[in-house]
Amino acid sequence: MPEACDTNGKLVLQSELNQLERVDALTFECTKSAGLPEDQSMMVAMAVIEAVTNGIVHGNRFSDDKVVTLEFACEPGKIKVIVHDEGEGFDMSCVWDPTSPDHQMDCSGRGIYIMREIMDSVEFDMADGTTVIMTKDV
């Protein structure tokens, strides 16, 4: 049963990968409520899953003491998703193109690329933990 959601839902998640199922269901419901077609809702859910995965794995490093916050702040014509973790941030210069010949066979490093391919904008703020702000036009 999907969690109830309007277009401005918020979810506080423990730093465990088994939370991703909740993220998937909530994102799908929120984006559909905001008017996004089903196939695009599925794609946005994949982008949000990547942002939350990064927060759990690379940000909070699975810490019991830290949470990942997922927030939908939608407005007419635009879906805005904010994902915040309590980690130490990361060096953007270490983010490479995973489709380049040098990195195509890598076993990691595709999350941010997937987010950028699916969403219309992806921004990072590392002032306090890492905050990812993504938007998708409806």
Added chain:
Amino acid sequence: MKVKTEMEGDVAVVHVSGKLMGGPESENLRNEIKRLIDEGTKKFVVNLHGVPWINSTGLGALMSVYTSVQRSEGSLKLCHVSDRIQSLFMITKLLTIFDTHTSEKEAIEAFK
């Protein structure tokens, strides 16, 4: 995530079910492929029928087993790839890497 292998002649068909999201659970798949490689298996079909979606960490697990099989001079094919996983393959341009088939039978016959 559950992993179960059935031998079809000299082809190991590895059935994966559950969410492929990385973390310790992905080790089940890596360990099973490693065990089969150690036994001398060269032909692999990974059946993703029971995997509705994956994330990039799960993609990494698939890349890891693909590379292990390649290094052992074997070959790995995928079958029953959901639309959602297919979309991720397309975005990340892994469709050019993975040999995907619609059915298990088709994947096994592709080895002949």
